[in-house]
Amino acid sequence: MAALHVGNNERRREFLVLGNPIDQVSAAEGIAQSGQLAASPEAMSILSKSCTLKGSFSSSNPTVIACRNKRYFEPNPDFQVLKKKPKPWSDRIRHLSRNAIGALRHEMSLYVHPAARAIASSSAQNSRSIIADAEIRSVYTIFVKPIIDARIHGTKSGDDHLFALLNDIMGITCKVLEQFRGHLRQFVVDDKGVVLIATFGQRGATFPNLVAEKGLPCTIAIHDALKINLDIGSQIGATFGKAYVGIVGGARRHEFAILGPSVNLAARLMSSTENPGILVDDAIKSMANKRFDFLSHPPVRAKGYSSLVPIFEPQSEIERQWNKLSCFVGRETELKRLVGLAKTILSREKGKDNAAQANREKIERDKANSLLCLIQAHSSLGKSSLAMQAMDHIRRLGSHYKKEVTITKNVCKDGEQSVPFCVFRQIILRFLDERISRNEDDSAISGVTMFDLDDENYSLMEEPTYYYDDVYFHHIRELCKELNCSEGFAEMIGEKMLDLRINSKSSSAAAKLKPDEVVDFVTNVILKCTSQSDFVLFALDDVQWMDSLSWKVVEMLLRRGKDLMILCLSRPLSINTTTIDPILLRELQEDKCKGNKHCRFTNIELTPFTKNDVRALFAASIGCDGQQIDNELCDYIYEQTGGMPYFAQEMIRGVIQDDMIRWQDDGIVRWRSGLDSSPQQALRSSMNDLILHRLDHFNSEARLLLQVCAVLGHEFTLSELITVDCHCKERKQKCIQNIHDTLRKACKEKILLEIFQGGSTTKQRSSYCSNEEEDAVVVEKVDDRIYAFSHAVWRNCLLGKYIPDLFRLF
Incomplete structure (x- = not known):
């Protein structure tokens, strides 16, 4: 068993207890019914030294030793319990100075919920008011379960690594919560694993548009931060609803608690086996703005709810279009090339004093300030999966080099070739969202401040019609001022390009926007919004449908951007069938053909999977080693699919769903015995046949x-x-x-x-x-x-x- 302190002296600290006794308590609690007391076998062996046990008890399973009116043991009168009276706290700190006592008080306060600190400060003279100071509030609750093994092994190297990891999890979560001004309720290690509980909505964490602007973005940010910084996956459940907020317990022992049906539901969503990463309830979906989309999951029946509760998985529109990364295999060479390109930028050291070294670095930067990587392949060959895996590696690479990495994604849609700036319109709106979230004065734009609303209405306030259009336009005007553009130009950009509803227009509004001026403006906005990042990656999918003006912006970013990489995914391109400027395409290709190590253009053409890749995909689908897949089974899947990743995945899924394979006694996965001599008859021989x-x-x-x-x-x-x-x-x-x-x-x-x-x-x-x-x-x-x-x-x-x-x- 181990006990440790995690956190720091600035934000929040917790005292963790972990080890086998925690698992024993969980197992004993699992068999005990209402009114019963159960003990683990280890506890029974200790109890037998001080008591006479009645009846027989299991040596391997927990046992009930008492219930409401009965007990199955008798205390041994000869056994004496040491009665040592604890020394009063006043005697322990009497010798400390006032400054030392203040520092000790600060450190102790870090173990307490921030809302409880405020209650304690205002009620320091009246212990009864501390207990009674509670209320019913609308609370946004987040349960976070990092996917790690929190068992201690008794070895210094292994346990020290675990303790450091727990501290890092605590630090990263608190940093994200501080960014969104939320609170950490608790950090525990129990039979469910490592669990962190965070909240919004209690005193000190109430805001207008709480769910859309604070709670839901924070939930997603915690999930991403754990993955990027620690390479740890997590399961998160989040809910919004009425809850008891206050202190529970007696005058001598009590703690700050948040209790209610929505809190219990958040814990249940976190622990669900169907949790893909984040699950939220219908209340959060209803109060989120249209920046978020939600995938529906089966509803659940929960205590405290009169009907089934709809459950959703939140994601932005762009994240949904790129899909989730799962079961990635193969493409090692292509992945290494993509990550290597990013590494050439991320590995550069800044701030060198040596003039010669600084000059060399300047030359290197001039050679490859910005890069364009084009991934070409037909549909179903895994372009998006490769790009998503590369972005995941680049995020972690940025964390390793302690660099600020900005990754922005978008998807071009068929039919948008004639829509000017279709790709970068969404990117600019996304940058405006980030700019808005960083600006603490946004609430004043709508004429509403935090002090105009009571606590209950902070999170329930609804914006007036076109509220977000007004906020966006406010920031467009600010950007235009910073870029020395006129008020009329700002209005035309807001109305014509960004499709914003503008209530009042100035007399200086331009009659027409010139394409070159807009291209220059879009480029400047993107460079300005990403100027604080050490590395910027734009990932654009299906660029065969991208309009010509968006390609012009790409060209300008390549010429003027620094520490910038543009990743384009496309079906095979040709000069005659794409809107890309032929001069730009030819220039990039010639740059590559020169054989220059620092060329700006990289072209990757994906080919079908090899047989080993198909074997790895099959193994990953059923959770085994590739050597355990029978050669005949692997050969058949490869031959029928031609190594097409999506087709192979669908055929493997069909084989598994139809129960056509089984584990043999020798540990090899083969066709199930009893099938026809040609199991091929049960499958389809082409992609279209399988789909049909x-x-x-x-x-x-x-x-x-x-x-x-x-x-x-x-x-x-x-x-x-x-x-x-x-x-x-x-x-x-x-x-x-x-x-x-x-x-x-x-x-x-x-x-x-x-x-x-x-x-x-x-x-x-x-x-x-x-x-x-x-x-x-x-x-x-x-x-x-x-x-x-x-x-x-x-x-x-x-x-x-x-x-x-x-x-x-x-």
């Missing part, structure tokens, strides 16, 4: 509906689908029900993803409908959900196989 086999689970009407979904685009809304599909007013209700059934089944088959935007649930009418059509297309009793194909392969197959003419058009 899955689609055949739907009836003809449902398949037709999925075709309509494919025509609407990679993403579509429920109201758009209803508008297109529900033609007959008399069949409206039945049509809507059929749509819901089909979409629900498609989500279950992992063909579609169901996405919810942050914000309260309201009835909405499609913007495409006239008043006369309104009754036929209103989505009743549901919010306007967004659906997206889980992979482009599904949409391409629906368009290509069922609608070849439309496929050629797209």
Whole structure:
């Protein structure tokens, strides 16, 4: 058993106790029913020295030793308990100076919740008021479980590493909470593992738009910080609801607690086996703004809730489009190249006094101030997975070199080639969000300050219509002033490029924006917003659909950026089929062909997996070593899929779901005995055949509906689908029900993803409908959900196989 202090002398400290006795207590508590007392076998051996035990007791399992009116042991009268009266605290600190006592008081206060410190200070003269000072408040609760092994082993090297890791977890979490002005409630190590509990909403942590601006961003930031700085995954549960906030216990022993159904639900979400990283309840989804999207998870039944509680996984729109990184194998050479490019920038040392060294560094920087890396491959070859893995490595590399790394991602969509600045519009809005979050005076823009609201309304305040447009425009004007642009230019940028609703316009508004001026402005804004970072990475997916003006911005960033890397993902490009400037593309290719070690352009073309890669993918899917996969099984998957990663993954998933393999006695995974001599008959021999086999689970009407979904685009809304599909007013209700059934089944088959935007649930009418059509297309009793194909392969197959003419058009 070990006891240690974690934290520091500035933010927060905790006293942890960990070891086998904690597990013993958990096991004993697990068998005890209401009113019973259970003891572990180890505790029974100690108890037997001072008591006479009645009956027989297990030597390997916990045992009940007492209940309400009975006990199964008798104290031994000859056994004496040492009664040593503790020395009063006043005697222990009497010799200390006033300064020493003040320092001791400060250190002791770090072990207490900040809200409890305020209660203790205001009630120092009245112990009864300390106990009674409690209230019911709306609290945002975060339960964090870092995925580590917290068992002590009794070896100095191993245990010291664990203790240091626990301290680092504490420090990183407190640093993020301090950034968002939240509080750490508790840090414990128990049978569930390492658990940190953080809160917003109690005294000292109440803010306008608490969920959208503080709680939810902080939750995501804690998850990312643990991964980036310590390479530790985590499971987080977060909820928002009414809770008791105050002190529990008696006058001599009490602690600050936050109790309520939402708190219990947060702990349950954290511990869920289905937790992909972060899970939140419906209250958080409803109060989040539209910067966040949410993937739906099965609802749960929880104590204190009258009905099933909807559960969601939060993610930004861009994170959702890039998908999650899971089961990554292969691509070692390509990954090493990408990380190596970033390392050339991150490994540079700054602040050298030696003039010659400084001059050499300047020459090196001039050679490769900014880099463009283009990853080209056909769909399903794993471009996004490789990029996500590289970004994960680069984040950790930045942490290793103690450098500030900024990574910004976006996805180009088909049909956006004619939309000016389609990529960088979202990037600028994201930079504005970060600028807003750093500015403490934003609340004054809307005329509302923290002091105008009572505690209960801090987190419940709703912004007026176009509130965020006003905030964005305020910061656009500030940026234009800093860049010496006119007020009229700021208004045109806000209205025409960023699509902001501007309430009042000045007489100096420009009549027309010149493309070159806007390209220069966008470039300047990006360089200014990233000027504090040591390394900047822009990751742009599907750039074959990027518009020509966005390519101009890329060109300007390459010429003027410093410590900048642009990672572009694309299907195979050609000068005739892309909007990229042929001169830029030729210049970059010539730069590479010179053989210069410091060239600005790197081209990576992905090829199908090798047989060993397929073996590694199969092994990762079932959690075993690659050598345990039978050669015949591996060869068949490789031959049928041609090494296409997505196809191989889908076929492996089908093999596992259909229970076609089994572990043999020799530890090798082979085809299950009893199958036909040709198990190939049970599988599909091409990607389209596999996709069509899955689609055949739907009836003809449902398949037709999925075709309509494919025509609407990679993403579509429920109201758009209803508008297109529900033609007959008399069949409206039945049509809507059929749509819901089909979409629900498609989500279950992992063909579609169901996405919810942050914000309260309201009835909405499609913007495409006239008043006369309104009754036929209103989505009743549901919010306007967004659906997206889980992979482009599904949409391409629906368009290509069922609608070849439309496929050629797209």
